[in-house]
Structure formats: structure tokens, C-alpha cells
Amino acid sequence: MQLGPHIAVLTGFAQRHLSGDAEGDKLINLKLEHSIQVLDTARHIIAGETITGRTADICLLAALYHDTGRFPQFARYQTFNDRESVNHARLGVLTLRSMTLPDGLSGEEWRIVRFAVAQHNAKTVRPTLPARLLHPVMVVRDADKLDIFRVLLDHFGENKKNPLVAMGLEDTSVQYSDEVYQAVLQGRTGDYRHMRFANDFKLLLAGWLHELHYPTTLAMAVEQRFPDRIFAMLPDDEPLRRLKDSVMSSIRYKF
Numbered sequence: 001m002q003l004g005p006h007i008a009v010l011t012g013f014a015q016r017h018l019s020g021d022a023e024g025d026k027l028i029n030l031k032l033e034h035s036i037q038v039l040d041t042a043r044h045i046i047a048g049e050t051i052t053g054r055t056a057d058i059c060l061l062a063a064l065y066h067d068t069g070r071f072p073q074f075a076r077y078q079t080f081n082d083r084e085s086v087n088h089a090r091l092g093v094l095t096l097r098s099m100t101l102p103d104g105l106s107g108e109e110w111r112i113v114r115f116a117v118a119q120h121n122a123k124t125v126r127p128t129l130p131a132r133l134l135h136p137v138m139v140v141r142d143a144d145k146l147d148i149f150r151v152l153l154d155h156f157g158e159n160k161k162n163p164l165v166a167m168g169l170e171d172t173s174v175q176y177s178d179e180v181y182q183a184v185l186q187g188r189t190g191d192y193r194h195m196r197f198a199n200d201f202k203l204l205l206a207g208w209l210h211e212l213h214y215p216t217t218l219a220m221a222v223e224q225r226f227p228d229r230i231f232a233m234l235p236d237d238e239p240l241r242r243l244k245d246s247v248m249s250s251i252r253y254k255f
Contacts, residue, residue: 001057003039005102006064010035013099017071024074031070031080034147039064041143041220048216051135058109059139062116066140068092068099069117082121083192089121116140123189142217145208149226152205156198156233171198174235180204185243187250199234206230209247218254227251 014032018025042063046056069092070080077085093114105113116136119125121144125137176199180190184207195201209227212218221227231244 001060001104003060003064006061007036007039009099009101010064010068013068014071017075019075024078027074027080028071030151031067031074034151035064035067037147037150038066038140038143041146042139044220045139045142045214045216048219049135049139049214051139054109055132055135058105058112058116058136061105062113062120062136062140063143065096065113066092066117066120066144068095087121089118092117112136120144123191138213141211142213145212146217146220146226149205149208149221149230150224152201153226153229153233156202169195169198169201174199174237176200176203176235181239181243183207184210185239185246202230202234203243206234206243206247210250215254218251222251 011032014028014035017028039060042060045051046059051059067088069086069088069090072095073082073085073088073091074080079085080088082088096110096114096117101110112133113136115133117140119137120140125141129137175197177194177196179194180200180203183190183194184203187210188207189211190200190204190207192204195204206227209218209221209230212221227248231240231247234240
């Protein structure tokens with residue numbers, strides 16, 4: 001399958017949402033870059049997990065289009081915070097239905113792409129997904145998380161931060177929410193509703209390390225030192241040292 005026409009369609013769609021405002025356009029371009037990076041990461045996961053044929057094609061398209069809803073979301077609401085605007089995955093599904101997309105997929109295959117887009121930001125995924133849906137959903141979720149690690153860790157490492165990237169959370173050096181900490185310590189997904197501080201977002205990322213579905217994805221995360229970088233940016237206190245030991249032990253066990 002030729003991905004070039006699809007990349008051109010998404011690029012053109014994103015660029016139609018540029019407004020001329022330098023800061024806003026920077027964020028639109030950041031989401032476009034993220035979409036391309038998630039596609040590239042999905043390629044590596046697909047190769048590492050030996051996913052082939054039409055399933056691989058569907059995984060790649062779902063990865064490319066997964067954040068289509070981000071562009072109209074930001075244009076309408078000037079935020080990427082779903083709680084303050086709209087679920088960007090659902091908006092992405094509606095947007096894809098209205099777009100003129102390149103030929104080459106059947107109606108059923110496009111439905112699977114849209115299903116993966118709808119599920120990419122879900123807190124949990126139904127464990128009984130049928131085989132035709134499993135790889136598209138999980139490849140996109142893993143690839144998305146891996147690039148969010150990159151984007152946010154680079155962002156938190158900058159001196160001048162854009163509050164919209166981290167959803168306007170209070171950026172303090174030591175504070176974090178116990179609800180988010182306890183969820184991650186217990187191996188559960190942290191809840192966005194409980195996030196108050198930038199450190200909560202870092203804790204959420206630490207929890208995502210538990211959730212990476214494919215060994216290939218986990219190996220890529222370790223190779224890029226994401227676990228070490230996450231905990232280096234969190235306070236050095238006893239509860240977080242205990243959490244780091246737990247997460248690192250889990251990673252070693254999976255290897």
C-alpha cells in the first residue's frame with residue numbers, strides 16, 4: 001500500500017487549520033509531526049512483531065490518522081484538553097467519515113481503522129477484542145504512547161514550557177497527587193480527572209510503561225531510556241523510589 005497519498009491528505013487537512021497565530025500554529029504542527037512519528041513507530045512495532053499483509057496496512061493507516069480530531073479540536077476550542085472541549089478520538093472518527101480519503105481500502109477495512117482511532121485514547125480496552133481488531137488497536141495505542149513519551153519528556157526538559165502541551169497543569173518541582181500515585185503503584189491506569197500537577201502527568205507516563213502491549217514497544221522504550229528519564233524528572237522521595245523499583249522490576253520481568 002502506498003502511504004504517500006494518505007500522508008499528503010493528513011498534511012493538507014492539518015495545514016487548513018493553521019491560523020497565522022505563531023503559538024497556535026506551532027501546536028498544530030506539533031500534532032502533525034506527532035502523527036508522522038506515530039506512523040514511523042508503528043512501522044517498527046509491526047516489523048518487530050511480524051505483523052503482515054492487510055492487517056499491517058490497516059495498522060499503519062490507523063496510526064497515521066489516529067489524531068485527526070486534534071486539528072478541529074484545537075481550532076474550535078484552543079486546547080488539547082478533552083475534558084475542557086471534546087473527546088478528540090470521537091471527533092477524529094466523525095472527521096474521517098467526512099473526509100475524502102484515497103482509494104484502496106474496503107468499507108470494512110475503513111471501519112477497523114476508525115475503530116482503532118476511537119479506541120486509541122480509551123482508558124482501558126476490552127480484553128476480548130476479535131482478532132481482526134486486536135493488532136490495529138494495540139499497535140496504535142503502543143505507538144502513540146511511545147511518541148507521547150518523547151514529546152512530553154522533551155517538553156518537561158525545556159526551560160520555556162507551553163502550558164497547552166501539558167494541559168495547563170501546575171508545574172511544581174515536588175508536588176504530585178496521591179490518587180494518581182496510588183493508581184500507578186497498584187498497576188492501574190492513572191485518571192486524567194485526578195491530575196493537578198505536571199508531576200501527575202509524569203506519573204501517568206510511568207504507569208503507561210506497565211501497559212505497553214508488545215515486547216517490541218517495551219524494548220524501544222528502554223532503548224530510548226524513557227523509564228530513566230521519567231523518574232529523573234520526578235521528586236526523589238521514598239514513595240517515588242518505591243514506585244520506581246516496582247516499575248523497573250516489572251520491565252525486567254517482561255524481558
